[in-house]
Amino acid sequence: MAKLDAEKVNVYYGDHHIIKDVNLSIQENTVTAFIGPSGCGKSTFLRLLNRMNDYIENFKKTGDILIDGGDIYDKKVRVEDLRKRVGMVFQKPNPFPKSIYENVVYGLRIQGIKDKSKLDAVVENSLKKVALWGEVKDKLQQSALALSGGQQQRLCIARTLAVEPTIILMDEPASALDPISSAKIEDLISELKENFTIIIVTHNMQQASRVSDKTAFFYLGELVEFGDTDQIFTKPVKELTQNYITGRFG
């Protein structure tokens, strides 16, 4: 069974038809890259998967999105529970203006977990997973805003891991970072694949080809082509994909 299934999904913002009839199926413990020119709906589609679009006015969706076989837009699903299972990392690092420690335990605190030893363990564990522990273990109580951009983004990933999601959505997570920090994030993604299903939006074609197993090419709200990353980048079926990856537009 697929980890995630989108069936005939359409999205409208008011009269604007943003996502058009998208069908997509994603397997567990894979990395999927969403590529396509800016404004084609990658972020919109990604944010459908943890219902981040819910609070946007005029937002309307048709079709179904299933995770582990369950419709995530079902009335019985609590959006807060869903987001615990489906974590998200944003384009710009967005740590809370709190300490490093408080950032990591935020998700646990809002679940009402107070046990100090448990929280400590989670902090250490999560920061180790993102290779940040060594750099910050002596200043956990300092403000997260004092970290560098790359460190902040890894902290945001650690914060997401602390909640133990099964899927992690990343919206251009390295685009605001310098090349070295960006490479660290890419390494991290390859490691996380062992335990998580990852979907990453990127405008960087090399990045997509380096980190992902599958690639989905979006254009004007349609899913033009979806397949193994190797295949998409070496012998795409559609001419549109060919044109895009060879840089003829976008």
Added chain:
Amino acid sequence: MKQKFDINRFKDNMFKYFGLACTLFGLAVLSIFLINILIEGLGRLNWQFFSSLPSRMPEKSGILICLLGSIWIMVLTAIIAVPLGVASGIFLEEYGKKNKIASFIEINISNLAGVPSIIYGLLALEIFVRILGLGKSLLAGSLTLSLLILPIIIVSTREAIKAVPKSIREASYALGGTKWQTIRFQVLPAASGGLLTGVILAISRAVGESAPLIVIGALLYITTIPTSPMDDFAVMPIQIFNWLSRPQKGFIENATAAIIVLLLITFIMNGLAIYLRNRWQKKIKW
């Protein structure tokens, strides 16, 4: 753990209704007050009420003098405060950005904005009424209120100027315009909507103000219509205050009727200001 989430969700929903209730509470109180005023005072609003001088008998009293007084005050205050306030705003926003004098003036203004209105009355009592010898005249009253609303006009002038895009300025400089020409012919016209909004709100504040005027002694029993800025005067809020402090029921009814008129003036001015602001905001989003 599941249980915990139930509680959070429950709290979330409860707060939603609580917040809505608070919002509606504000609006409900506003409506109750307005309805109460209309019920109590509407019957008293007739031609006699608008055209009569004050009198010992409530049913013979009217608001002619204080309504004219308020209009006088409105005009004089605008004449004094608008040029002063706009000029100060321009100076602070366009000329004084960096220097120490400007930042000193800025702290000053922010302080003045928070000084209770009655303190302006004490200032005016000493300076305008006594030292300058203006007495309890319309001029003294308008000067007092001008100082009171000056910070409001200055702040809104600055906001309006700030909202004008840089490109307009640069275009004018590129064509050889001087700083003042650029301000006079490009920036001010572009900022006029926001400026006007601030000015109207400030004047509306002045029209409703009474405490400082009581301090300078404007609570007179006047029976002549003011015809020059040096005449004694009364204004609507002070007349209302006066009537409210009389025991006879008839005067209370007069007060409510006068409140209707005063609120009407206030609401028209505020409505106009909001309308202008919306229109202007739409326009500057090129």
Added chain:
Amino acid sequence: MRNKKEKIIETILMLCAAVSVLTTIGILWVLLSESSSFFSKVSLKDFLTDTEWTPLFAEKHFGILPLIAGTMLTTFIAIVIALPTGLSIAIYLNEYAPKKFRKVVKPLLEVLAAIPTVVYGYFALMVVTPFLQKFIPDMAGFNALSPGIVMGIMIIPIISSLSEDALYSVPKALREASYGMGATRLQTAFKVLVPAATSGITVSIILAISRAIGETMIVAIAAGQQPRLTLNPLVPIETITTYIVQVSLGDVVQGSLEYQTIFAAGIALFALTFVLNNISYFIKKKFQEKYE
């Protein structure tokens, strides 16, 4: 030539701006000079520690405490009403309400702050007091409670609007980060937005307090004119502002000690609000630096 004209204009503009400075100097000078004559006759110690204020009686006492107590009592009641209501409205409008609702309701609530205060005085005296007397029969016709409540309603929009602005300016990314971790809107509001907007919210509360302290007409109409050192909200009291009005309404001889008392009272009032205004100014400055 052209340069000279520019210079002249700049000078004129600066002189206009200097009026504000003159106003401040004027206020300080008037208050200090008149009250220095006052303090030459009444000791500062008596002024600050005497528990009675009876300058208009035969047996004169000049203790400002009763007036300060009256001012604080009405202000406290106002804040108790306005703070929870205003902050809840701000959070509701910011987090929960549909955009359209917010767009209509925010200016409507601001109408509350635009109503002339003499009108609120009428409500306090003629509507709220009689209403409360139905439940609290031994409440006096003049009291601190009902003008306090009405003042609270008046300052709700100061807190709700300014706090909402502060919440609104919290970067959207923080809000999304919190949602993304599975937080509810309420948790997001209190754990992320309110802490991030603390300075703006604090400024709004200080401004509201300052406004309540300086409010004159509501208390002058509905709170009475009896200086009294009490915490009982049901009996007539007198605030600093009301005392100034009371003296202004009478025919006190200029230059007399009675006349000078209003300036002494004025200084106490000015000092209270001055401190509050400056605190809020510096919070605001610091906050701006952080985000710009």
